[in-house]
Amino acid sequence: MPSYRDEGLVLRTHKLGEADRIITLLTREHGRVRAVAKGVRRTTSRFGARLEPGGHVDVMFAKGRTLDIVTQAESRGAYGAHAVGDYAAFTAVSAMLEAADRLVVEDGEPALQQFLLLLGGLRAICDQGRSPSQVLDAFLLRSLAVAGYAPSFEECARCGAPGPHQAFHASAGGMLCPDCRLPGSARPSAETVQVLGALLSGEWPVVEAADPRHLRQASGLVAAYLSWHLERGLTSLAVMER
Template sequence: MPLYHDEAIVLRTQKLGEADRIITLLTREHGRVRAVARGVRKTSSRWGSRLEPFTHVDLQIAEGRTLDVITQADTRAPYGSGLGADYERYTAGTAMLETAERLASEDKQPMLQQFLLLVGGLRAMAAGEHAASQVLDSYLLRSLAVAGYAPSFDHCVRCGDEGPHKWFNPSAGGVMCADCRLPGSAAPSTGAIVLLGALLTGDWPIVHAAEPRHLKEASGIVAAYLAWHLERGLRSLAYVER
């Protein structure tokens, strides 16, 4: 079988038979890949721990007819070892993995930007320099933007008029002026809109200075925007502390 090498983040694992696992990966060069890891559930396996969710790995993979087969794995960064001891960061990280899997292509198309974004997000989550919910919300907005669903928080999405604007509509793609407002649009506070723009661009001084009520309001808007564009919400988001 032809071999290829790539680096990846482990998104999810599933049991297969008595000793194997199916590993879902977001790779640097081949998009989303599902591959079999033979014998990793055996107690004698020396590399099963390298294929746990959150792990950044270098892989050698053999192409297969239905599923590829992982033949070698070397750990680059075991982000899961740090996140597993903190419930808030672990659940937020799980939501990041689920988002990456949902947004990634199913036909091995290159997903370099999504891959680099996920690596950076997990690194920031494990470092603990920002609150877990802030890292998650920033990652969700940026991953949607990379996927082609970039929200606008400073210009009206219909007429382009420069803000600030009072109304926000997930289906329209961002803020709207009073003349363009669609029925059912929300009216977030100005502080929440400014915060959302900062989360999207990574302006952490503004994020850190935000009031708790604006952080909570912004998180609700991010969740609604994500659910609209993914057509359903994330299962893991229900466990994230907001």
Template sequence: MGLYRDEGVVLRTQKLGEADRIVTLLTRETGRIRAVAKGVRRTSSKFGGRLEPFMHVDLQLHTGRSLDIVTQAETITPFAAVLGGDYARYTAGTAMLEAVERLTDAEREPAVQHYLLLVGALRSLAAAEHDPGLILDAFLVRSLAVAGYAPSFDACTGCGLAGPHGAFAVAAGGSVCPDCRPVGSAAPAPATLALLGALLTGDWASADASEDRARREGHGLVAAYLNWHLERGLRSLRLVERV
């Protein structure tokens, strides 16, 4: 493949040798990749600061045997500069980066929808358009839907009966009617399911008007649903401040 260009968001980094760094990125066209950025930990590096988590960059890379090599990086949007100074937005963003890496489990497979969701969510966080917790939960439920795990917050996942219903079963895929309700189902408030449905569909007017109780309960359902499909929780989700 030789040289190629793409744009991407830095998900995480790790040290390599004395001056290099391995960078994990979600790119628009190539999908999730791992690449070596040589010499970026030296103070003389021209683009070391552009390859930190949250940075939205335009890249030139060279295909390697096991890891590609970053040969050029130009900043598109410096999300790190804004999010790094605010704990609530930073921790919400960190959970997004971890989640999208886990949900795109195969390297070098195109993930355009996940990429666009991530850039849009980071842009919304940076601009403080909504509560950080709401932005995070909206990103998580939409990312799950893109990955093929769309939760239902209205119709019964067992028989399709129109809702809303009074129970939510993580293993069943969401809302369940009284006849399909399995043992151990949660019984969230109607306002909670309405909030989650609004986040999934992008109804921000309704989401912004939601009460703190619905937000707390909704976050718990989203976290449980995510953990079920990932088979283990996100480490960074524990650091997110909730109202």
């Protein structure tokens, strides 16, 4: 039976039969992979604990007829388990895993940038101790950009007129100039728009120096932008303390 090896992040799991699970991973070389892990729900399983959501693993797959089969898994980091004791970190990690699963559309298609963004986000929360909420917002904006939905915060999203601008509309793609402004546009403060741009570009000194009210307003706009492009919000995002 042909086999292959890859590095992956466990996005979610589903029970299969009495002792198996279907594991969905975002891998470095093969994009999103759904595979069966046989016997992992038994207490005697060799690698069941390594294949929990948020796990970073080196994994060996055997090619199957419909789903591939996990034959070996070695842990490189248990980010989901690490975050369990911190509600803010756990919900942020859960939202990142859910978003990555939703933004990678096709199984088996390479998604290296999404993999690296997710791995970097998990490390920022669990290893570097950055604010879970701000890491999540930065991850969501960058992941949307990689998926082809890059928001515009410095120029008008419709006509390209240079900013700063005062109106934000999710369906239009970001900030809008006075001539392009649409009904129902939000009017974020200039400081909030600066935070959004810093989250997208990774300017952490700007983010960390921002006023909490501007961070909260930025989080609300990120959530609205994400919901528009995914056509519905993230389940994990609804239970976050923002």
